[in-house]
Amino acid sequence: MDFKTEFKPITVHPEMIEVKSFEMIDEEMGEHSFTDEQYPVVRRVIHASADFELGKSMLFHPDAISAGIKAVRSGKTVVADVQMVQVGISKPRIEKYGGDVRVYISDADVMEEAKRLQTTRAIISMRKAIKEADGGIFAIGNAPTALLELIRLIKEGEAKPGLVIGLPVGFVSAPESKEELAKLDIPYITNIGRKGGSTVTVAALNAISLLAEKD
Amino acid sequence: MDFKTEFKPITVHPEMIEVKSFEMIDEEMGEHSFTDEQYPVVRRVIHASADFELGKSMLFHPDAISAGIKAVRSGKTVVADVQMVQVGISKPRIEKYGGDVRVYISDADVMEEAKRLQTTRAIISMRKAIKEADGGIFAIGNAPTALLELIRLIKEGEAKPGLVIGLPVGFVSAPESKEELAKLDIPYITNIGRKGGSTVTVAALNAISLLAEKD
Numbered sequence: 041m042d043f044k045t046e047f048k049p050i051t052v053h054p055e056m057i058e059v060k061s062f063e064m065i066d067e068e069m070g071e072h073s074f075t076d077e078q079y080p081v082v083r084r085v086i087h088a089s090a091d092f093e094l095g096k097s098m099l100f101h102p103d104a105i106s107a108g109i110k111a112v113r114s115g116k117t118v119v120a121d122v123q124m125v126q127v128g129i130s131k132p133r134i135e136k137y138g139g140d141v142r143v144y145i146s147d148a149d150v151m152e153e154a155k156r157l158q159t160t161r162a163i164i165s166m167r168k169a170i171k172e173a174d175g176g177i178f179a180i181g182n183a184p185t186a187l188l189e190l191i192r193l194i195k196e197g198e199a200k201p202g203l204v205i206g207l208p209v210g211f212v213s214a215p216e217s218k219e220e221l222a223k224l225d226i227p228y229i230t231n232i233g234r235k236g237g238s239t240v241t242v243a244a245l246n247a248i249s250l251l252a253e254k255d
Numbered sequence: 256m257d258f259k260t261e262f263k264p265i266t267v268h269p270e271m272i273e274v275k276s277f278e279m280i281d282e283e284m285g286e287h288s289f290t291d292e293q294y295p296v297v298r299r300v301i302h303a304s305a306d307f308e309l310g311k312s313m314l315f316h317p318d319a320i321s322a323g324i325k326a327v328r329s330g331k332t333v334v335a336d337v338q339m340v341q342v343g344i345s346k347p348r349i350e351k352y353g354g355d356v357r358v359y360i361s362d363a364d365v366m367e368e369a370k371r372l373q374t375t376r377a378i379i380s381m382r383k384a385i386k387e388a389d390g391g392i393f394a395i396g397n398a399p400t401a402l403l404e405l406i407r408l409i410k411e412g413e414a415k416p417g418l419v420i421g422l423p424v425g426f427v428s429a430p431e432s433k434e435e436l437a438k439l440d441i442p443y444i445t446n447i448g449r450k451g452g453s454t455v456t457v458a459a460l461n462a463i464s465l466l467a468e469k470d
Contacts, residue, residue, distance in 0.1 A: 056427075087425075090429075124457075127342050209454070235304070238453065
């Protein structure tokens, strides 16, 4: 490949951008009631969205952070609802403990089964995920139907995930799905309202795996 | 795969979620000064972010929509800055006209060159992209350094993209990179401020390819 090879000074170093950004977030965040272990997740969500309102809307089950760290360190599988979440997740910190990051929504058997039952691939992908990756971290950033199905499976005793990160974005079903998640007494990370999405879900998961690497 | 096959009524149909969401957006949007051809892009950005502030911060070069439609219909390549943007883009509407969606940031030669020049992969990926995909649509949702480098290449007459969608998110460099983009007299879609990201960049691109399919 023939690049233009003349040297251009780097105006911005990515590491410096992150350090400076975190300083700005800490400064502008003001008072909040997140614990010391929750705040790194909130900060990374704000970093990924530039949205303090979204950051402040985060909700954590009391066991969420410790359960997430434990799942990562035990090499549990991370299940993403969509490919955007899967590719965004930093893999080395998951894989070094033996874990992997999977997405089921485009699997041939999931597509066939969804067609046969006239339901959504998101729903069927969760049914497959709890067979293959129960005990893992479920990172749902896009499909409220996936989150609602996972909640149903948990309530019926069919699923026992290690941690559910449920942050779908949207006007319809997404807020309701997150309200339902926050009613469960299982380790979850979610938020109140319409906002969320693949990038903030990735940010929350990456924050957890960074915490897992510490100490 | 042994799924749970008992029939469960679908509480929410994805198509209905979209229709209902768009109705809510139109209702809550209120007055704005976007043109009829720009508004579908704004609406899809709001749909992907649940953020009216972000939607209202969108900026369009007067030729942006027509240039984007033309690029899609001509089968031009779409260049994504990161893999999250690449996987999120709806491929069938690009591929039916002969186009494709590429990302260069993890190419071996890009990584080597970045190391050799002690600069970022994002910067080198843009230098490769303008060699291989100039005239295409550049969709930059994550790396302000990629956008700044693309702007430099455009200013120096080295690059002539068909459309630049520049919506990186962030506290440092991202707002500045978008301000620089909005100074250029080339087809661009960007926004004012810190907000943006992979999901809204995907939304803007998908809105353009939907418009290309019409008529």
